[in-house]
Amino acid sequence: MRISKLALLTLATLATFTVPFTSPATAAAFSGEISVRDQVHIAQDGTVTLSGTYRCSGASPLRGVFVSSSLVQDGTQLGFGGTDAVCDGVEHAWESSGPVNPLGDVDLGFHAGRAQVDAHLMTLEASGGWLPLPHALAGGRESVDLVDHRAH
Template sequence: MSLRPVLGALTGAVLVLAAPLASAPAANAVVSAPGGTEAVTVDPTGTLASDGTVTLSGTYRCSGNTGPAYVSSSVAQGDSTVRHGIGGSTAVCDGAEHAWRNTGRVGADALEHGTAQVEATVMELRPSGGLPLPHFHAARRQDVTLTAV
């Protein structure tokens, strides 16, 4: 059995459980660690295929991790309160800038081409008393344009 699906499921569960605990940043807001050494960016355009596959990308910088780290992303459109998780990728927190790219399928009619709100988060699972707890390195909420593939 591959470890990747298990880690992905664990990361998703932690993000779902932790989401209500943290207040979401405002539109086009950046949240990062003190000192500004950690950050995540979102490219101004993403793609939306006719089958509902969304691809988002950007860059991140983080450091000092003691557990596995990930870049997660989600997208919403219009006044909808529904956010669609768009994949997740592993992160390397070595202080250097790295590119991230997440792809996920939301359903053929869930989104349309045009403006959408994307949230990207760099999160680490830090061991704490034998239980991995989320530690957020950086987050960004930004408007993007979803274009056809």
Template sequence: MPVRPALAAALGAAALLCAAAVPAGADPAETVTVDPTGSIAADGTVTLSGTYRCLSGTGPVLVSSSVSQSDPRVKHGIGGSAARCDGAEHRWQNSGKVSLETLKAGAAHVQATLLEMRPAGIALMPVFHAIDDLDIALVNR
């Protein structure tokens, strides 16, 4: 697996495993949003999108996303994309393939996370910049 998709997958998994809210010290100017509509293709590819804004990062910053449908405890990671932390608002879009038995067109819940993997000694420490949760509609494409 190439390094960039592996890093995106690892950061997405870290975001899914961490149930913490955005730290109290997070800058309110840093945001991530989810668009109210996502898509699901005939092959099970889910595409989610939205916007983000971050000010700076000392490590790689990614926008990760997950979706759940019938059981809110079961979240499916839908990719991760690199974020540019320059203070401007940017668009993000993540895609990932799931089983068609798992997700279908209709109501769904999405969580998007703006996550930095900050160097901390010889390890990387996940630092949350922003999180958004939104009920959306998954539509067939």
């Protein structure tokens, strides 16, 4: 039986890019906690900074863990990029910041007063497909005081 060069090349390409999946570490093997500082400040230049501490251990060396955070007020939610977490059982500080109005002239309406911060320790896990999806390992929503230093 003769295999065409194209079929052989296709099989070789698939074999090259096929990576066996290993089972991700279960949440039971992971222990973690995250906290949020009770005050969030919007600086004069419009930068908002969320911060707090976290502690985690037991993460699989095959996957990374990161801190995900967002500011929520009056039905508006603003997310910030993830910060890498070190899961060595020691308490670490985390901080995420960015513009409170990332769309420029469009004011999202954040103001001084009560707000919430969603903060989670996250990982990416493949669940039945090729594309890894975010998975929360620990965290939740905490109430904070939002202090606005912008001149209005």
